[in-house]
Amino acid sequence: MGGVSFPREHGGGVKAWARGRWEEVLTVRGAAAAQSGELSCLMKRAPADDPARGAPHGLGSHTDSRKEAVFIMSKRKAKDINLTAGECLSEVQRLLRERLCHQHLPIGPVGMESQYKHLLELLKRTAVHGESNSVLIVGPRGAGKTMLLNLVLKELMEVDEAKKNILLVRLNGLLQTDDRIALKEITRQLNLENVVGDKVFGSFAENLVFLLEALKKGDRSSSRPVLFTLDEFDLFAHHKNQTLLYNLLDISQSAQTPVAVVGLTCRLDVLELLEKRVKSRFSHRQIHLLSTMDFQSFLCSVELQLSLPPDFLDRRFSEDWNAGVKALCKDKSAEAVLKKHFNSSKDFRSLNMLLMLALSRVTVSNPAIRPTDLLEASRLCTSDAKANILHGLSILELCLVIAMKHLNDIYDGEPFNFQMVHNEFKKFIQRKSHSVHNFEKPVVVKAFEHLQELELIKPMDGSTARSQKVYQLVKLMLDHTQIMEALQKYPQCPTDVKQWAASAFG
Missing domain, CATH: 1.10.10.10 (Winged helix-like DNA-binding domain superfamily/Winged helix DNA-binding domain)
Structure with missing residues (x-):
């Protein structure tokens, strides 16, 4: 959901970043292109002085034509490029770290289609029709609660009316440990720090209502819908008097401002933690998710996370690496480590951390992930504090x-x-x-x-x-x-x- 960031060493801009990436392409592939004689042929097709053809991305003229030529050549000759072991491993580290560090959403809600449809319909009513709602997503850790919510938000933001109107506020019970901190975070995410200024409010409810009133459109008759997501919802129930939950759910029951409150929790008894006045204002809608993954599916996910794509620069290295990953997943000692991790947590975030630590032990002298690397990574992940x-x-x-x-x-x-x-x-x-x-x-x-x-x-x-x-x-x-x-x-x-x-x- 976040925007793309560009490395500072290239100046942070799109053009500078692209220029830096092309220079890397030239460095790695230039020698092979010169030997093949194809580079000079392709450069003739893109004249250096033709701005229309020489600067298709607005990055320059002569230099960009040459880089575009190398790029075309690289597509044709990718199978013939043989990089050094160090270059291959650097590219592997970059590619897999990006994959493991950034949680990419799947194409669709596989295995949770009905829950996806239910949640999307609820949030559309708020974003498009201005109807307030509240719902809890309940399931064990690693069941896909956050992924489900992010998939729904991605679909919701493709609706023009929703994208234009809705405001999103994300709160987490681990970070916002009391209502005062939570209110400051709401103010920050709604960009209302200047509006609040040094105003003194008599109560939490008065402060929250003021924030929502400030979001009204110019005609003063309608407000922008606000979606509150409360991760670790059960921790908010431990706040003094449950003031935040009471006021959010109270607003969602009134006609003041269109508000949707989505809570995510792993506790099945979460409603028992709510005070009577809070529980009476909750809609009692619950979406349950269950983790249905077995160990074989878990092993397939490990293999998929560590495998290189078919278009990797060096095909021979890619084939050897992928064969090594398959052998790793079939190794008994590695399987025992992964089984232990699977039994303790099915959360892919912790799995990615385990694989990241194992990947960091790959060197030119050890150009593949070994079972001992997984064992050491598991020891670091599950170190006993006592x-x-x-x-x-x-x-x-x-x-x-x-x-x-x-x-x-x-x-x-x-x-x-x-x-x-x-x-x-x-x-x-x-x-x-x-x-x-x-x-x-x-x-x-x-x-x-x-x-x-x-x-x-x-x-x-x-x-x-x-x-x-x-x-x-x-x-x-x-x-x-x-x-x-x-x-x-x-x-x-x-x-x-x-x-x-x-x-x-x-």
Whole structure:
């Protein structure tokens, strides 16, 4: 939906950008053209001094004719061009990064035709006929809620009357964390900062009504329709008094201004979060989406995302690359990584991030994506934050964590307190006094409190009385694998501590 942006190194303009792209074409293909003798032949067909033919894009005369000739030649001779491995990989990186970073909409709403038709009809009533509506799009993450909305908006903007009248305001519950921030964002997106100025409003509703009144046309009798999209709709329900939702839905129920409110959420119980006064103003229209993709379709999507198009500059390299992608998708270790990702998230945005990290490991010495690249990319995408915290603990804190895990094994996961942990630690010190320093109890208490601040241990009740701190029951929030991995990666960890940990896990 966004506009095209041009690289700054070419000045940012259309002409400068096109000129830069033609220079790249000349650099890569000029030698092959000169050898074939076709370049000079084609240049005769486009005289340098003929402005009508020499500057078809308004980019110049003589130079542009030559570049146009090279372009024609390149189409005919594309199959014969052999680029170096470095040039091919640079082009692959550019092409696939653009594909993975920019979410291109599909041609049509495959698998969600009825939902598409329903939503398009609702928004057309607002954009064309001035009828207010509200609707919720509900579905799990990765089911296509945002894609469905964007497809409908794309179709809607092809209607002249809608394109001319409708205003779009996009809000996100992760960004607009309270109603004050949301109102500022509405003002910014409607370009009404100068209209609002330093005005002081008595209430949120008064401010919102003022904004919508300011959008009225010159005849003062009709307002421009406004479409509000609320991503992460359920988070707006946690705002104080749900003021934003109440006022938006209240306006959509009145005849003041044509307004459409479209909420997107992954929570099926979202209506239960709404206050009674808010729920009564909602139309109770819901569009449900379900993720029907299976793993084989997911693998096909991975192959499609990584494959090069048929018109790639070097045909031989393209064939080798695509064969490597097919082999990658059939490899058992790569399939296991993708299966794990599929089971955790079917969201294509997270898949594209995984593929982008794997693509970044491709070099001239390793000119294809390997299963190990996918494995490393998956490790970076799904790094365990708590396990990473363990790497920064002191030896004393690490010993306390091992003592807690030992208590978990002895008492079958029952909660424990500081005194029990300290007793377990003292037993270890008595056996291995030569390898670990015997810390004073206040120091051990401080280390225990630091673990609680890091949320590696969690209190079982709300008691925070200072005198009862050492007897407060807590629970360890780490498992066997996390602790053992941290010990393996911990720099200069004493051997006795590692052996104690191994014995603790039995």
